[in-house]
Amino acid sequence: MDFEAKITSREISELLWEMEKTVGTAESCTGGGIAEAIISVPGASKYFKGGVISYVNEIKESLLGVDHQLLEEKTAVCEEVAIAMVQGACRTLQTDYAISATGLAGPTGGTKDIPVGTIWLACGNADRVVTQKVEEDHGRDINLAIAINKAMQMFLDYLQAESALNRRD
Numbered sequence: 001m002d003f004e005a006k007i008t009s010r011e012i013s014e015l016l017w018e019m020e021k022t023v024g025t026a027e028s029c030t031g032g033g034i035a036e037a038i039i040s041v042p043g044a045s046k047y048f049k050g051g052v053i054s055y056v057n058e059i060k061e062s063l064l065g066v067d068h069q070l071l072e073e074k075t076a077v078c079e080e081v082a083i084a085m086v087q088g089a090c091r092t093l094q095t096d097y098a099i100s101a102t103g104l105a106g107p108t109g110g111t112k113d114i115p116v117g118t119i120w121l122a123c124g125n126a127d128r129v130v131t132q133k134v135e136e137d138h139g140r141d142i143n144l145a146i147a148i149n150k151a152m153q154m155f156l157d158y159l160q161a162e163s164a165l166n167r168r169d
Helices: 003-019 033-038 057-064 068-074 079-093 140-168
Strands: 023-027 048-053 097-103 119-124 129-134
Touching (some): 003 140, 023 033, 023 079, 033 048, 033 140, 048 057, 057 068, 057 079, 079 129, 097 140, 119 140
Parallel strands (some): 023 048, 023 097
Antiparallel strands (some): 097 119
16 A cells, blocks of 8 residues: 555544544455455454445445346446445445446456446445545556545545534534
């Protein structure tokens, strides 16, 4: 894990501790890389409950409750599935927040409509989910590293916004 990811993980850790909230992950193409980044900080068991690696659609459906029809119509690589994975992880893992990733890391598997390097990231809770699309192909290892770093930064930004809202209330 790179230095940037460790700093982001530490900042996420501090916010989750301060807010007394929990997080889980629902990962497809990143295969547990986001969870690994989160637990790199000592004491993560206080706020990280677990993760679901849903590499195949069957697991997205059975463990995360992603709608079969959605997967059939849009494929697993779409914003709606990333959102459903966050909501499903919050439900399944009984967490306040979740982070998800679904996409095509490569080197094969892409199509004209969904090329290799397309990865949808999402984070949030049952009520509010934000998403981000990664679209560049730099080779499998770099695609995954970029997705993990972007997912962590997106979640940090999300938590900072949530924390600011809570302070105003």
